[in-house]
Amino acid sequence: MTSIPDTNGAVPWWKEPTRDQWMAYTAAWLGWTLDAFDFTVFLLIMVPIAKDLGVTLVAVTTVFTITLWMRLIGAVASGWLADRIGRKTPLMISILWFSVCNFIAGFSPAFWFLFLFRALLGIGMGAEWPAGAALAMESWPARSRGLMSGILQGSWGIGFLLSGLVYALLYDNIGWRGMLWIGILPAFVVLFILWFVKEPEVWVENRRQQNLQQKQVHTPLFNIFKPAVLGNTLTACLWMASSFVIYYSVYGLFATHLEKDLHYGPELVGLPIALANLVGFLASGFWGWIADTMGRRWAMIIPAIIGVFITPLYLFTASYAVIAAAFIVQGAFLGAIYGQNPSYLSERFPTEVRATASGFCYHQGAIWAGFVGPVITLFAASQPTGFAIPMLVGTVGGAIVFVIALLLGPETKGKELEGNLHVAAGM
DSSP states (O other): OOOOTTSSSSGGGGGSOHHHHHHHHHHHHHHHHHHHHHHGGGSSSSHHHHHTTTTTHHHHHHHHHHHHHHHHHHHHHHHHHHHHHOSSHHHHHHHHHHHHHHHHHOSSSSSSHHHHHHHHHHHHHHHHHHHHHHHHHHHHHHHHHHHHHHHHHHHHHHHHHHHHHHHHHHHHHHHHHHHHHHGGGGHHHHHHHHHHHOOOOOHHHHHHHHHHOOOOSSOOOHHTTTTTHHHHHHHHHHHHHHHHHHHIIIIIIIHEEEEEEEEHHHHHHHHHHHHHHHHHHHHHHHHHHHHHTOOTTTHHHHHHHHHHHHHHHSOOOOOOOOOOOHHHHHHTTTTTTTTHHHHHHHHHOOGGHHHHHHHHHHHHHHHHHHHHHHHHHHHTTTTTTTTTHHHHHHHHHHHHHHHHHHHHOOOOOTTTOOOOSTTTTOO
């Protein structure tokens, strides 16, 4: 990985963070990686679930739709709690929540039971991101925040890679229920957070000033819709909504496309997904370096544009070799446009409302993503090529909106996060 220039002229960027900063970042990284595992494992087992529980595939896709929609509830609640009492506690609650829900879902006697606990999982899943992102970004030095943001968000790909590997290696022996039972393992990360992680100094100082000046922000969600920040909030929402549509158009139904349209088995389905996510993780670090040199926006716009031209290569061919190669390459582009989500959202909003604003803007995008699975599946039923054309339309349409939203937003490269009052002081 290319190193970031030593703009401070003193120490290499990786030696600048303290032990406490590394611990906070590691906690957020683990939380997000394992969150990804618990969610994406479901994308790989929708077809066998439909067969086993006697429901249609469209019905099963509504499970991950409701999971995505419930994320907004968890994100807003966790963001508010993180802005009020600190980043650690909401992070621990969220990890326990989604781990236990995934485990219980594995015992589903009927479809309604699975639907219920995967819906509840969405609350915990949504709650993890705002607390974890705020913890990591507030703790990390500004000069390499883009790089580490890329590695943090890119760890979703590591979680997806793990689920793909578990699916390819173990599914034939443990079935879809065993895949969900494995999801209890992330709960043990809570012990690490409890023992080794401290609150970011930025948040501690901001909270001290709120208490000292008696200017507590009790309703951070309402504050981000005030005229002074409304434009920023709306463009952030548009950016995140389009990025979610892209993600689920590319990844959400790719396994289903290979299984239903091309009739590939678990090993052939799992391999390109696992490798694409590994490439996406590595590429997120590279684009993070670009974000620290060229800016946050261009580090997302450039790979988005390139990724649009890669999309038809894996959707309109019957050659498994071409499909796998193109999809793996896509991991470096449309699979890596999400790396600046933690840094760019954190830098766009002041400390008093940072977790709430980041959580809301990020997870309202999941509402739109929730429509992607059912809509693409419905259109695929009437297409001779199945999922290919609907997936292409979703990807290209989302990318166009994505680029426009970023061009309308501010550039925040190099911004220092500090504890002074802004919202409480009337901006």
